[in-house]
Amino acid sequence: MRKKASSHNRYAIYLRCSTDDQTQGDFTTIDTQRKINSRYINEHGGILAGEYVDEGRTGTNLNRPGWKELLKDAKAGLFDYVCCTYMSRMARGNQYYVAEYLLNEVNVSIVLVQEHFTLDLAGHVNREMTILMDGIYPKMVSQWTSTKMSEMVAQGYFCGGTIPFGYLAVPVETAALSANGKTPPKKLVVNPDEAKIVEHAFNRYLEKDTIASVRDYLNSVTARKWTMYTTKYLLTNCTYTGIQQFGKWHNDNAHPALIDRETWQLVQDRLRTASQKNTRGPRSDEYTYYLRGLITCPHCGCKYTNSCAKNGAVRYYECHHGKKKLTNCPVCRVNADALHEAVLKEIKHAVEHRTVMHRLIRDSEGWSKADGSLKAQRGQLGKLLQFTNVQINNLTTLLAAGRAQQSLLSKLDTLEYKKNTTAAEIERLDNLIAKSTLIRPTAEMVQSAWARLTEAWDYISEEERIALMGTFVKEVVVNEKNSVTLHMTINARNPEFRIRNNLKNGSGDWI
Incomplete structure (x- = not known):
């Protein structure tokens, strides 16, 4: 709906075009829209309050940054009108009704500079038909594009994207296209130098059976930087067999093949078998991480979590941030079995040497004093x-x-x-x-208690071992790959924890 303009009216300009719009004519370009709208505001003595642009954005929805900014400023009362050349510039189809409603809610009207509709029935029908056709147009373009792409694939034309290594995209000149002045389509042709490298890469994988060996070969003979991902993409790309796959369209003989299909399929089978071998099996429930939650990484400021390698044959404690690639942890992980053995050895060392126990009692923060x-x-x-x-x-x-x-x-x-x-x-x-005041134990008392607990290690359950380890260990700080700082405490995290050996059934009883 158009308001009667006055010299005090404030106008905003909204400009939008999509890639498809730009190909249809100059009237849809951003610069052309800006000139038309600015001329209208000057002719009506208005004030330009702001300009909002959505370039390369579809009009079939309102999820556009320029539109969102316009609506926010409209709610703030920065202007009275929004100038558009056509309704389709604001939005297409039913989305235009939504945009118009949202602006009217804040007392802002849309001014259509190039489209005019009378207020009678004929004008109303004309307006509704225009909105309908604006909404249908993108669907028609999509259908035209689908037909065009289908025919391009059937003819073996290159439909865009990254040109595969080993090929060149060469324009195909025809008399009809030259006469119409249109850009000719392209076809993939063999790049002789690169084609030999691709063929050798496939043969090398069949010989070495590893992607890494192919990657190293490609990095040595080409100027590109090849990774495990890009190397695997080359080995699995069916384009090298002469097949063109673009969306749902398929052509089995679109261009010359660099690799025969038997060789290509053999490589796929080998890759599939290797992937299945490297797939991690179900994690074993038999292994217990006694120090879980007690190990910290001073480099990344996080806890170590349990991890395994070689299908669960080797267990580790791994830095959580390093595992997630959030930091470049210099240690990353430590062997769980080796760490368990080292901690138990230190505990037994404290049991056997009174000076070590004296130091633990001296350094322990377990005894609290009254407030x-x-x-x-x-x-x-x-x-x-x-x-x-x-x-x-x-x-x-x-x-x-x-x-x-x-x-x-x-x-x-x-x-x-x-x-x-x-x-x-x-x-x-x-x-x-x-x-809040604990009696300070003597070294003899602590050594006697720890000795009974360490003797019970072989007879208690895994859950009890975890609890027992928490009794001895306060924290393990991983400094280097083969160096950790062990902080022990003489106070159990659970003061009521006691174990009675039951030699008959080989496990401990909680009492």
Whole structure:
């Protein structure tokens, strides 16, 4: 709907074109739209408030950055009108109704500079038919493109994309195309030098049976940088057998083949077999990672997680960030069996050497001390209780002297209540202080306890071993591939954890 323009009207210009639009004529280009809309605003004495552009964007939906910015500024009240050359520039088909509704909701109208519709029935029908045809047009273009691509594949023409290594894309000149001035289509022809390299690459894979050997060969004889991915793509590309595959269209003899189909199929079979061999089998549930959650990486600031290689034959602890390629971890992973053995050896070393245990007790942070505020509060309450007892004794003396006044009795009751509550609070604080203060064990006590636990290692279950390892180990920091820092603690994470050996069934019982 067009508003009557005045010298105070603020206009925004919306410009849009898709690739298909640009091929149909100059009137759809961004520059042409800008000139037409700007001329209209100047002729009507309006003020240009902003310009919004969506180049190379389809009009069949409103998921366009320029449109979104326009709608946001329209809601902010920055302009009164939006100028478009045609309805199809704003949106196509039903999407135009949506765009028009959203703008009308914020009191902004669309001005169609090149399209005019009368307000009578004929004008309404003409407008609706235009919106319908604008919506049908992209579907027609899609159908035309589909027909064109189907015929191009059938004729063996190259339909675009990266030209495969070993081929050249050469234009095919015809009299009809030359007369019409159109760009001629292209066909793939053999590049003799590169074709020999492709043939040798396929034969090399059949000889060596590894993609890496083909990659190394290609890097040595070409200027390109070949990776495992690009090398495998070359070995699996059916284009080298003369087949052209473009979307749903297929031509078995579109261009000269570089590799015979028997050789190509043999390579595919070998690749499939190798892929199945390298597929990791189901992870074994029999192996237990005793230190899971206890190993940290100082380089990446994360925990180590369990991992395996060679189809589960070798187990590792692996840096989580390094595994996800989030960082370039210098260590990345450590052998789980070797680490378990080293940790158990250090635990037994502490059991057998008292100086080592003394150092652990000295460095341990497991013993907690009572909060200083609790002790301070306990001291104040003790003084208050002492003062209250003095007051009670004084009142009792007065009452014994025969001065049994009601006020003295009432005050005595109050003091007795205060004494009882203070004593109860002191008892509560004493319990808290006792709970937060652990008795410092001797080296002999810890060595004796650890010795019993290490002797039980061979008789307890895997779950109990994990819990037991958490009793000994606080943290393992991986410094280098063959160097870790082991932080042990004499306090179990679960203070109630105890194991009783059951030699009869070979496992431990939780008690």
